[in-house]
Amino acid sequence: MEPADFEARAAELLGAGAHGYFAGGAGDELTLRDNVEAWRRIALAPRVLVDVSERDTSVTVLGRRRPHPFVVAPMAYQRSAHEDAEIGTARAAAATGSTFVLSSQTSTDPRAVAAAGGAADRWMQLYVFRDRGLTDDLVQAAREGSFEALVITVDFPFGGWRDRDRRSGYVVDHAPYVQLSGTPLTPAERHAMHDPTLTWDDIAGFGEASGLPIVLKGVLGPADAERAVQVGAAGIVVSNHGGRQLDTVLSGAAALPAVVDAVAGRIDVLVDGGVRRGWDAAKALALGADAVMVGRPVLWGLACEGSDGARRVLEQLVTEFDSTLGLLGCPRAEDLDASYVVAPA
Amino acid sequence: MEPADFEARAAELLGAGAHGYFAGGAGDELTLRDNVEAWRRIALAPRVLVDVSERDTSVTVLGRRRPHPFVVAPMAYQRSAHEDAEIGTARAAAATGSTFVLSSQTSTDPRAVAAAGGAADRWMQLYVFRDRGLTDDLVQAAREGSFEALVITVDFPFGGWRDRDRRSGYVVDHAPYVQLSGTPLTPAERHAMHDPTLTWDDIAGFGEASGLPIVLKGVLGPADAERAVQVGAAGIVVSNHGGRQLDTVLSGAAALPAVVDAVAGRIDVLVDGGVRRGWDAAKALALGADAVMVGRPVLWGLACEGSDGARRVLEQLVTEFDSTLGLLGCPRAEDLDASYVVAPA
Amino acid sequence: MEPADFEARAAELLGAGAHGYFAGGAGDELTLRDNVEAWRRIALAPRVLVDVSERDTSVTVLGRRRPHPFVVAPMAYQRSAHEDAEIGTARAAAATGSTFVLSSQTSTDPRAVAAAGGAADRWMQLYVFRDRGLTDDLVQAAREGSFEALVITVDFPFGGWRDRDRRSGYVVDHAPYVQLSGTPLTPAERHAMHDPTLTWDDIAGFGEASGLPIVLKGVLGPADAERAVQVGAAGIVVSNHGGRQLDTVLSGAAALPAVVDAVAGRIDVLVDGGVRRGWDAAKALALGADAVMVGRPVLWGLACEGSDGARRVLEQLVTEFDSTLGLLGCPRAEDLDASYVVAPA
Amino acid sequence: MEPADFEARAAELLGAGAHGYFAGGAGDELTLRDNVEAWRRIALAPRVLVDVSERDTSVTVLGRRRPHPFVVAPMAYQRSAHEDAEIGTARAAAATGSTFVLSSQTSTDPRAVAAAGGAADRWMQLYVFRDRGLTDDLVQAAREGSFEALVITVDFPFGGWRDRDRRSGYVVDHAPYVQLSGTPLTPAERHAMHDPTLTWDDIAGFGEASGLPIVLKGVLGPADAERAVQVGAAGIVVSNHGGRQLDTVLSGAAALPAVVDAVAGRIDVLVDGGVRRGWDAAKALALGADAVMVGRPVLWGLACEGSDGARRVLEQLVTEFDSTLGLLGCPRAEDLDASYVVAPA
Numbered sequence A, B, C, D: 001m002e003p004a005d006f007e008a009r010a011a012e013l014l015g016a017g018a019h020g021y022f023a024g025g026a027g028d029e030l031t032l033r034d035n036v037e038a039w040r041r042i043a044l045a046p047r048v049l050v051d052v053s054e055r056d057t058s059v060t061v062l063g064r065r066r067p068h069p070f071v072v073a074p075m076a077y078q079r080s081a082h083e084d085a086e087i088g089t090a091r092a093a094a095a096t097g098s099t100f101v102l103s104s105q106t107s108t109d110p111r112a113v114a115a116a117g118g119a120a121d122r123w124m125q126l127y128v129f130r131d132r133g134l135t136d137d138l139v140q141a142a143r144e145g146s147f148e149a150l151v152i153t154v155d156f157p158f159g160g161w162r163d164r165d166r167r168s169g170y171v172v173d174h175a176p177y178v179q180l181s182g183t184p185l186t187p188a189e190r191h192a193m194h195d196p197t198l199t200w201d202d203i204a205g206f207g208e209a210s211g212l213p214i215v216l217k218g219v220l221g222p223a224d225a226e227r228a229v230q231v232g233a234a235g236i237v238v239s240n241h242g243g244r245q246l247d248t249v250l251s252g253a254a255a256l257p258a259v260v261d262a263v264a265g266r267i268d269v270l271v272d273g274g275v276r277r278g279w280d281a282a283k284a285l286a287l288g289a290d291a292v293m294v295g296r297p298v299l300w301g302l303a304c305e306g307s308d309g310a311r312r313v314l315e316q317l318v319t320e321f322d323s324t325l326g327l328l329g330c331p332r333a334e335d336l337d338a339s340y341v342v343a344p345a
């Protein structure tokens, strides 16, 4: 089985509820599809006769050099995909030099994830719950587990309208680490636990409390990017949450250039949504991103072959990215710029 | 059954003639499809870290505050969809705080509809028939039934070319309130009863005769919008009649911005055609509309589950709209503006 | 059977060879499809509250008032569609007030067609063959048969590359009026009989010899339109020959505006290719055409129901056009202008 | 069987491995498809009433007059398509006056190909391998075989990511002329033999060593085109290697105009990728190309009918091109210019 087959195979392996939860998006899933298409619509413009015998795929994010720009996106409830769960994906990330982001909705204790990941790069994604104690506990776990940064997800005041989950009546089939309640909850019930009062004024506090750099995940516009700089964020993720929150929203790929312009290099810019091939990452970097997050493909690998499958997915992405640098005639990832792409008008 | 399933189910429940009449559009039904697509093509551009714990979905239309922007579009012959008929949809509207517009081609006495709706907001849609007595009677009924406004439909000098009705030979299977003739009529025969001589000069008269504010439904261009202001209309509905009159005509979504510009806030602007999800309404308001009308989805609810079904459709639209405000970071509906959308070039 | 069903039915009735010849286009038939789509992409922009109780569908072409803008395009070998052949279509044209254009490749003697058409408007389409005697004989027949104009087709120095005909090996199955050879010929063989040396210098001569106004059919660019004016043509037909000559060529709809600009009203401009509904004609007139030619739909009518079928097709087009004028709020066809349409950028 | 049927038939005749290798492209094969679509999107704008009785399809490339602009693209391992192999395609080229380009990955000794081709035009395509001795031997063979030019392929520092080959595990099933290794190799293994250190500084050396004009194949941008002029290339081929190297890269058709502008006539510009019909070549010339390369269609002809099939494909292209000149009203190929096309915005 090739990594390209994992998506279809996962649909067979997983129950309809879990599969719908992982694969699905908000509303009519137009954004879900557009996220993938948006990268495809950007054309690559290669140069030739450059010595590409050595490629340098590394990037610098949050001041640290990383072997390549792929970051595993935070994704909830990975135990529903495979018993390897977050430890599986964290190991896959570590094995491939990918930065790993643990979801607040982890189905594994963050300390166990940290132990399995060892010295590898990992960040903690933070949902700010109505019950701030739950969030504080995650921050605490992040510090204990040597998580390098806090990724505060800001596009989730509450959950989006997800038709598949409503139809399937999906209830998470395991006990997640953060016990939002004593009883199993539907996604809609869980979504209601998020704190919709969160504002820009609250952000700096998380950095101070944790002593960790803050990355804001879910920014789509230049004005918000500017505010992220103002409140002291170390980075942002241009993201529509994998098309799971609002349907027909801008894709990360479409939103990226204006955000990059606004940020003007002052903080790091990551992007996600629909990154499926190594060359998608090259386009993101050409448009000014410092790194990319990858979500569902890692999950499909996990679902099909556990940690190994997740690793194979990441390996292929890295290999494709490396090969793209060569074929683009741009052997250093950090030299990618807008001249290597032609975006649609 | 979810509201999303009503459309397909209604196609099974209804006879081919009635279903074709409700579902169909003019000509090759390109506008019918484009009405839905036009909203989808407009991208949402959210902001984050806004306190959205309280959303205010209310809007002001015709000087009255209403709980949300959804208005049930006037639709003919609802008894052919379900025996609950107009009383069913009026009750669904009342239960959800939606303004209800009764069609001139009602299959229920307007006074009975008014009684069922109680204190809820309702408007009377007016077709101007060759036989003015029929129209005058409707105006009279509007006054007796405390209808708040007259919605004069101006895009129907006669009926459009509807292939489905021609093929099915559909004849309305009940006695409508306005007896255009002693015998059952095909749509084409009914269409010929409309008065094609109606002009701008006639409009003010309806306001004077009834003492009610006038809303002109079916305006698509800025010059006509300007004239609507001049003749004293209180509002207009930017509409192509659900794609039932002219095929390949501009969609309401596409026509809206130029009309909003022309009107410049002097009167209210509603829009309809293809509104299917709560976020479509958010886009309409962002582009300057004050409210939206929803047609067929309400009918499918009615056909499947009577008044309850219609209510469920409206409830879902309102919930989706409310949720969209939160996810857009714009908690007050009336604060929506063009910065929240990116329209196609 | 509705006229909309004729196309599919004709495919069943006709042999593969004849059907392929009638229905097919050049190469991959991309232009064949684009001709229809090009009209569809132009949006109608109606006005309301205009008195449209009386519509005037008439237009003036070649100085003569005609009841509506539909002209039956010249089409070869109509006997292969139905034994009513050109007399059938000419009668259908006469019955509906449509101008009829007889193809040079008529399968009926032009004098017989003229006799059947009586006082109705008819034009003779002229192919200039290598053997000029054949062409001269057609001009002579035109004069004898009171044909009102000569339509010289200028986009046919030789035939296009038609995959369907090559595959079917189609040979015309009757004896056409112009005997290009003693033996039945494949389309490719017939195509080789056309005179590819024809130039602008030759055109005036046909007018002088015949005493008839000349219409040049097959002009697609503004420079050629200007030359048509210079050589004294009375009109041009903006046409790509129904997508039968060059594939991926400009559609008449796309080419029309620049030609209209160049001609600036000095001579008449017709357009054809893909006109399928009455509103397509309204768009053509709005973009500056004086009339439109309709090809294949008339043939499908002829194939299915003989002259009656052709008549029903034309009747429907006229009815749809009339109805479009009303629904556009433009009761006089000659008042249509660019303000009634929105063409794609 | 028509040439248009060869592609489908070849898929039946060839094993999955070989077929996938010939037909496939990089990644999701989006560029593979876009190459064909890009030509289709360019519209032809014909002129009429030009004497086109004589057409001159000839072009001048590398200072030599050639009967038409079709060049057979270099394609590897032709023996896997048919035993006639490169001698078959070279003969087909010679028979039709097409310039033949022999791949470095030929499965036939270049001297034997030269002997079969006789006086016909042929060029040698050069891959620069890590083992320069292999490349030098090819240059030597080119001189012995009277190859007229060296086509150095510059878009292949190593091979692209080809999903089909990875799945099929395809191994070339014959002994190619250049023995990259003692054992059969997968495409990926062969790809690794290419020299990724090749730069602009190396190019002039090949010209000096061989005394032959150099054509650089695989240039897509204007800056690289300018450098090609600077290093003394006699020509370039605007190419994305048939969509086999990078997916979602610019098509040759899209990249051509900027390259033509940059080159400004100083050297010859060829283009390839997706040329399927004679009129595609007319578009290429109208946009400033001097000639076009054709790849896969020739292979399908070879696979189906050996040398004869390849010849039939080329004959059809030439005939279509000739016919296009006539129908465009541009009887001399070298008079084609941008006025004959309308490119998408």
Ligand SMILES: Cc1cc2nc3c(=O)[nH]c(=O)nc-3n(C[C@H](O)[C@H](O)[C@H](O)COP(=O)(O)O)c2cc1C
Pocket: A021, A022, A023, A035, A073, A074, A075, A076, A103, A104, A105, A125, A153, A217, A239, A240, A241, A242, A243, A244, A272, A273, A274, A275, A293, A294, A295, A296, A297
């Ligand atoms: C099943 C699933 C669960 C997710 N859970 C979270 C989460 O807990 N926190 C978060 O910030 N984002 C979450 N996301 C969004 C991802 O972090 C990421 O933004 C998105 O998946 C990227 O798009 P892609 O899946 O197309 O690569 C989730 C996504 C998926 C598919």
Ligand SMILES: Cc1cc2nc3c(=O)[nH]c(=O)nc-3n(C[C@H](O)[C@H](O)[C@H](O)COP(=O)(O)O)c2cc1C
Pocket: B021, B022, B023, B035, B073, B074, B075, B076, B103, B104, B105, B125, B153, B217, B239, B240, B241, B242, B243, B244, B272, B273, B274, B275, B293, B294, B295, B296, B297
């Ligand atoms: C079955 C049906 C009957 C309608 N009858 C009327 C009518 O009597 N008066 C009127 O002004 N509009 C009528 N309309 C048009 C609607 O008011 C409205 O403009 C349109 O349906 C909105 O588009 P939508 O159905 O896509 O939401 C009718 C629409 C439908 C579908």
Ligand SMILES: Cc1cc2nc3c(=O)[nH]c(=O)nc-3n(C[C@H](O)[C@H](O)[C@H](O)COP(=O)(O)O)c2cc1C
Pocket: C021, C022, C023, C035, C073, C074, C075, C076, C103, C104, C105, C125, C153, C217, C239, C240, C241, C242, C243, C244, C272, C273, C274, C275, C293, C294, C295, C296, C297
């Ligand atoms: C079967 C067939 C035969 C035709 N024969 C002629 C002809 O003899 N002379 C001519 O000028 N055009 C001929 N045409 C082109 C038509 O006059 C006209 O330009 C075209 O059909 C219009 O496109 P439409 O078929 O999409 O309406 C023919 C078209 C068809 C379909």
Ligand SMILES: Cc1cc2nc3c(=O)[nH]c(=O)nc-3n(C[C@H](O)[C@H](O)[C@H](O)COP(=O)(O)O)c2cc1C
Pocket: D021, D022, D023, D035, D073, D074, D075, D076, D103, D104, D105, D125, D153, D217, D239, D240, D241, D242, D243, D244, D272, D273, D274, D275, D293, D294, D295, D296, D297
């Ligand atoms: C099976 C195959 C093998 C190829 N081998 C070579 C090669 O050895 N050297 C080279 O420069 N290009 C090679 N190419 C690329 C072609 O020369 C050419 O650029 C491309 O096929 C043109 O696109 P088309 O196939 O769409 O016409 C190959 C292409 C194919 C399809």
